[in-house]
Amino acid sequence: MTLTELKYVLAVAREKHFGRAAEACFVSQPTLSVAIKKLEEELGVTLFERGGGGELSITPAGERVAEQAAHIFELVDGIKDLAAEAKDDLQGPLKLGAIYTIAPYLLPELIPHLHERAPQMPLLLEENYTRVLTEKLKKGELDAILVATPVEDPSILALPLYEEPFVVAVPANHPWKKKKSIASAELENENMLLLGSGHCFRDQVLKACPALNRSATGGLQKTLESSSLESIRHMVASGMGTTVLPCTATRLHTSSDSLLAYRPFTQPAPSRIVSLAWRKSFPRPRAIEAVRQAILATSLGCVDKIRPGKR
CATH class of the missing domain: 1.10.10.10 (Winged helix-like DNA-binding domain superfamily/Winged helix DNA-binding domain)
Structure with missing residues (x-):
């Protein structure tokens, strides 16, 4: 044969x-x-x-x-x-995965910076859930992934990139527009719009705002679900309710922004750590470092970037 x-x-x-x-x-x-x-x-x-x-x-x-x-x-x-x-580590495509709540907000900034550092390393991109991306990474179907939850697997390395605070999004005519910050307990009495089950950002919001755990199981009168943050933003703009977003999501300007107001949480504000993960056996360490450096070079003004040795 x-x-x-x-x-x-x-x-x-x-x-x-x-x-x-x-x-x-x-x-x-x-x-x-x-x-x-x-x-x-x-x-x-x-x-x-x-x-x-x-x-x-x-x-x-x-x-x-x-x-x-x-x-x-x-x-x-x-x-x-x-x-x-x-x-050449920087020669040839890199298969990069990212969860749905990171990709739309980080990639537009990441790609130009990465192209400057590695012009011969195009990205093959995939958006998916953390669970799916992690399995594909372990199988070699992806080279690296951008996630916001710890990857607990001995075959995978992970490096924290930045800490991203959450913000509250309300309709522009909401009384909270006059407030400087919002306490998480105040969300309990709001009609909350959340991502559907399977999204790690949903779980992080419910963990950061314990009062919502009761609301999230209280039926449609308290909580509505959607499959994307952008759909949720549009629903908030239309007056359907209130939501919590990662701060980078507020940087994506749309025509409905004039109908929205964003307010920070009262300190200590809930946040997430965004990390870059890859297999220990992945043979292109310079490619991973190029992605990390490109992300650190982005102008995501609302996040706290984490450099080696910082924490």
């Missing part, structure tokens, strides 16, 4: 035709057909059922072999990537 034979299997499975598969592989049809037949004899199974005119269908065994062949070529590509990365 050779990689070439497996490449032919994938081509035939994709094209469903020996002639078209041969053209795609830049070989003659007899060459491809002989290679497929040889592999079938070696494996002792039929991979493709031949029909008239070169048309064919893939057998169940053929589907499984094609699936494994595709995985093998992914591994081969990974080996090539590793070789290229070994030559």
Whole structure:
């Protein structure tokens, strides 16, 4: 069994035709057909059922072999990537994940600074829940992730980047617009808009504002849920209720901002620590450092950036 034979299997499975598969592989049809037949004899199974005119269908065994062949070529590509990365940590794509409540507010600032430091290292970005990002990081499907909860896994390293305070967002005509700060206990009597279950920011808000734990289970008359902070902001602007946001979310200007008012919490204000996490075995430490330095160079004025040795 050779990689070439497996490449032919994938081509035939994709094209469903020996002639078209041969053209795609830049070989003659007899060459491809002989290679497929040889592999079938070696494996002792039929991979493709031949029909008239070169048309064919893939057998169940053929589907499984094609699936494994595709995985093998992914591994081969990974080996090539590793070789290229070994030559230069800052050369080649970096697969970066971020939770939904970080990505929209940090990435627009991060990308220009990172491009200055590593112009040959484009980002492959994914937004998802902390749990999903952590699993993908462990499996090697992501190279690094930006999260706001501790990653407790011995195979993963994490470095705190900044502490981000929470703020209260209310409609512009809300009486709280006249207040300088809001105590967390005051939120209990408000119609609160929160992210849905699964978002770590929701859990952090409920932990920071214990009074909301009662409201959050009290039904729609007390708490409404949404899948994104931006949808929540628009609902607050429309007068639907009140919410808590990470302070960076207040920097994303929209046409509805004139209908909103933001107020800080009374000290000590609730906050979160945003961290960069990566596998201990990840072979590109300079790439991780480039991301860290780029984030520290951003102008997120409302956060307290954490430099090594600071805490």
